[in-house]
Amino acid sequence: MMVHEKIAKDAFKPDRESHIKIDHNICKEKCKIKYCLFVCPGHLYSFNEELNEICVEFAGCLECGTCKIACIEGAIDWSYPRGEYGVQYRYG
Amino acid sequence: MEKIDAVIVGGGLSGLACAYKLAEAGMQVIVLERGDFSGSKNVTGGRIYLGPIMSIVGDMFKDAPFERRISRERWTLMGDDNSISIDFTGDRYKKTNNSYTVLRATFDRWLADRLIEKGVFVIPKYRVDDLLWDGNQVVGVKAGDEDIFANVVIAADGVLSFMAEKAGLKARMKPKNYALGIKEIIELSEEKINDRFNVDINEGCAHLFIGEVTKGMFGGGFLYTNKKSVSLGIVVGIGALMEMTPTIEVHTLMNAFKGRYEIERLIYGGELVEYSAHIIPETGYRNISKLFGNGIIVTGDAAGFALNMGVTVRGMEFAIASGIFAAETVISAKTANDFSEKTLSLYENKLKDSFVLKDLSTFRKLPDFLENRALFTLYPKLLPDILEKIMFIGESPKEKIGKQLWAEVKASGILSMKTLKDIISIKDI
Numbered sequence: 001m002m003v004h005e006k007i008a009k010d011a012f013k014p015d016r017e018s019h020i021k022i023d024h025n026i027c028k029e030k031c032k033i034k035y036c037l038f039v040c041p042g043h044l045y046s047f048n049e050e051l052n053e054i055c056v057e058f059a060g061c062l063e064c065g066t067c068k069i070a071c072i073e074g075a076i077d078w079s080y081p082r083g084e085y086g087v088q089y090r091y092g
Numbered sequence: 093m094e095k096i097d098a099v100i101v102g103g104g105l106s107g108l109a110c111a112y113k114l115a116e117a118g119m120q121v122i123v124l125e126r127g128d129f130s131g132s133k134n135v136t137g138g139r140i141y142l143g144p145i146m147s148i149v150g151d152m153f154k155d156a157p158f159e160r161r162i163s164r165e166r167w168t169l170m171g172d173d174n175s176i177s178i179d180f181t182g183d184r185y186k187k188t189n190n191s192y193t194v195l196r197a198t199f200d201r202w203l204a205d206r207l208i209e210k211g212v213f214v215i216p217k218y219r220v221d222d223l224l225w226d227g228n229q230v231v232g233v234k235a236g237d238e239d240i241f242a243n244v245v246i247a248a249d250g251v252l253s254f255m256a257e258k259a260g261l262k263a264r265m266k267p268k269n270y271a272l273g274i275k276e277i278i279e280l281s282e283e284k285i286n287d288r289f290n291v292d293i294n295e296g297c298a299h300l301f302i303g304e305v306t307k308g309m310f311g312g313g314f315l316y317t318n319k320k321s322v323s324l325g326i327v328v329g330i331g332a333l334m335e336m337t338p339t340i341e342v343h344t345l346m347n348a349f350k351g352r353y354e355i356e357r358l359i360y361g362g363e364l365v366e367y368s369a370h371i372i373p374e375t376g377y378r379n380i381s382k383l384f385g386n387g388i389i390v391t392g393d394a395a396g397f398a399l400n401m402g403v404t405v406r407g408m409e410f411a412i413a414s415g416i417f418a419a420e421t422v423i424s425a426k427t428a429n430d431f432s433e434k435t436l437s438l439y440e441n442k443l444k445d446s447f448v449l450k451d452l453s454t455f456r457k458l459p460d461f462l463e464n465r466a467l468f469t470l471y472p473k474l475l476p477d478i479l480e481k482i483m484f485i486g487e488s489p490k491e492k493i494g495k496q497l498w499a500e501v502k503a504s505g506i507l508s509m510k511t512l513k514d515i516i517s518i519k520d521i
């Protein structure tokens with residue numbers, strides 16, 4: 001089963017605005033390894049060739065915070081989604 | 093607005109346990125939880141130890157919705173394509189109510205509902221955004237447009253604790269101090285679980301895996317049986333994951349684990365119903381935040397109270413105990429009518445006198461020991477490999493068991509100064 005199919009099993013209340021903001025200048029100028037592309041358990045980060053920048057599908061965020069910790073250059077500005085938004089675990 | 097006795101940020105186990113004790117003492121308390129309900133943002137592996145907290149919880153968990161009482165422990169050393177397991181059970185496990193599996197969306201929600209029945213305000217769907225200050229004293233919290241003033245703020249907001257960070261009590265989070273846990277809930281019938289895990293009705297199994305599961309990175313796998321589902325997951329050090337070459341997309345570890353024969357046989361026919369992820373504090377004693385400040389106390393995961401003992405993970409009972417000690421501290425501070433750092437330092441004394449800081453201190457060298465990669469590569473592979481050579485009867489004539497064992501041990505590279513050092517270092521953990 002693909003990871004996006006697994007995420008589709010979860011209950012989400014997506015907010016309009018992303019709770020994850022990326023400073024693309026830092027990505028471009030400082031970050032070599034792009035940890036976000038492989039540490040996210042939801043595999044939500046990708047490199048968009050057209051835009052030439054990192055993108056994140058915030059609506060499927062599991063709210064673990066791994067990307068915030070792994071982004072040692074500080075390009076990822078991560079907060080919890082506003083109250084009642086985001087993932088709602090039914091088992092936990 | 094009038095000041096209440098305490099405002100608790102986070103309606104997880106730590107915050108709820110704190111509120112429970114405060115309410116019992118007749119204190120005015122509000123719990124703010126960002127999720128739809130308590131438990132909706134919380135992830136755990138699965139097993140709560142009641143033993144250490146039995147004497148302090150009172151009737152908090154009377155009739156609690158536990159999943160199964162653990163009566164069987166299993167550990168598996170995973171080689172590349174083989175494994176060895178230990179299966180342990182004992183009468184003591186059947187006679188005492190020592191540990192249970194739980195699902196947090198059920199468990200935390202139940203505790204919150206009990207509090208609400210007692211007249212405590214547990215308010216969901218509220219994310220606390222900031223602390224309110226009067227000089228160098230924390231005097232409340234800001235949630236959206238709302239300002240809530242309180243004598244003490246309890247930061248029970250989990251491992252990422254933005255509150256402890258805002259209060260200047262917590263250092264920047266470093267990858268090597270945290271592990272990522274990924275978990276799947278797989279539904280299976282009650283009967284199948286009883287049969288496959290060889291347990292009675294309402295009894296359960298806790299099963300940990302080490303070795304190939306994490307491709308040699310710090311961490312392991314876990315499987316806990318619930319009533320009608322199993323909690324299956326992996327834990328991997330974030331630092332180790334970032335250093336891995338070639339890089340591994342972490343979500344692929346989960347499928348590889350599930351695809352193993354050892355796991356596949358246990359879960360076949362089951363249905364995946366939830367996929368979750370959460371961080372665990374990993375470096376124990378050394379990475380604990382400052383525990384209190386003027387008008388603020390930090391509890392549970394927010395303070396870094398979790399202990400990976402290699403053979404089991406503990407966090408929930410620390411979260412509950414620290415919540416209770418925070419409540420007791422607030423009650424004393426109210427009597428003294430002083431909410432400064434000086435009075436709140438009582439909290440740390442209580443933790444030091446209890447299993448919370450005692451156990452964390454006892455195991456303080458464990459994280460160093462667990463940094464040793466051989467524990468996740470060489471050693472878990474070696475035993476299954478040797479056993480396979482001895483047990484497999486093929487075409488060619490067998491060697492003497494002792495001779496073969498010796499040859500295998502020699503070839504494995506385990507007879508080294510390094511191994512000797514590893515063995516000697518065991519006495520420190």
Ligand SMILES: Cc1cc2nc3c(=O)[nH]c(=O)nc-3n(C[C@H](O)[C@H](O)[C@H](O)COP(=O)(O)OP(=O)(O)OC[C@H]3O[C@@H](n4cnc5c(N)ncnc54)[C@H](O)[C@@H]3O)c2cc1C
Pocket residue numbers: 080101102103104105106107124125126127130131133134135136137138139140141218219220221248249250251254272273274275325327369370371372391392393394397398405406407408409411
């Ligand atoms: C994969 C995994 C396996 C584990 N296995 C075990 C195990 O088997 N046994 C064990 O004992 N421990 C285990 N642990 C550890 C255990 O789950 C934690 O130690 C425990 O959940 C900590 O409880 P807590 O109440 O401190 O934090 P949490 O349960 O994280 O609760 C914090 C709460 O605060 C809320 N919150 C956060 N910020 C805000 C805000 N700004 N405003 C409002 N609300 C907010 C959150 O929504 C959340 O409900 C495991 C952890 C993981 C991730």
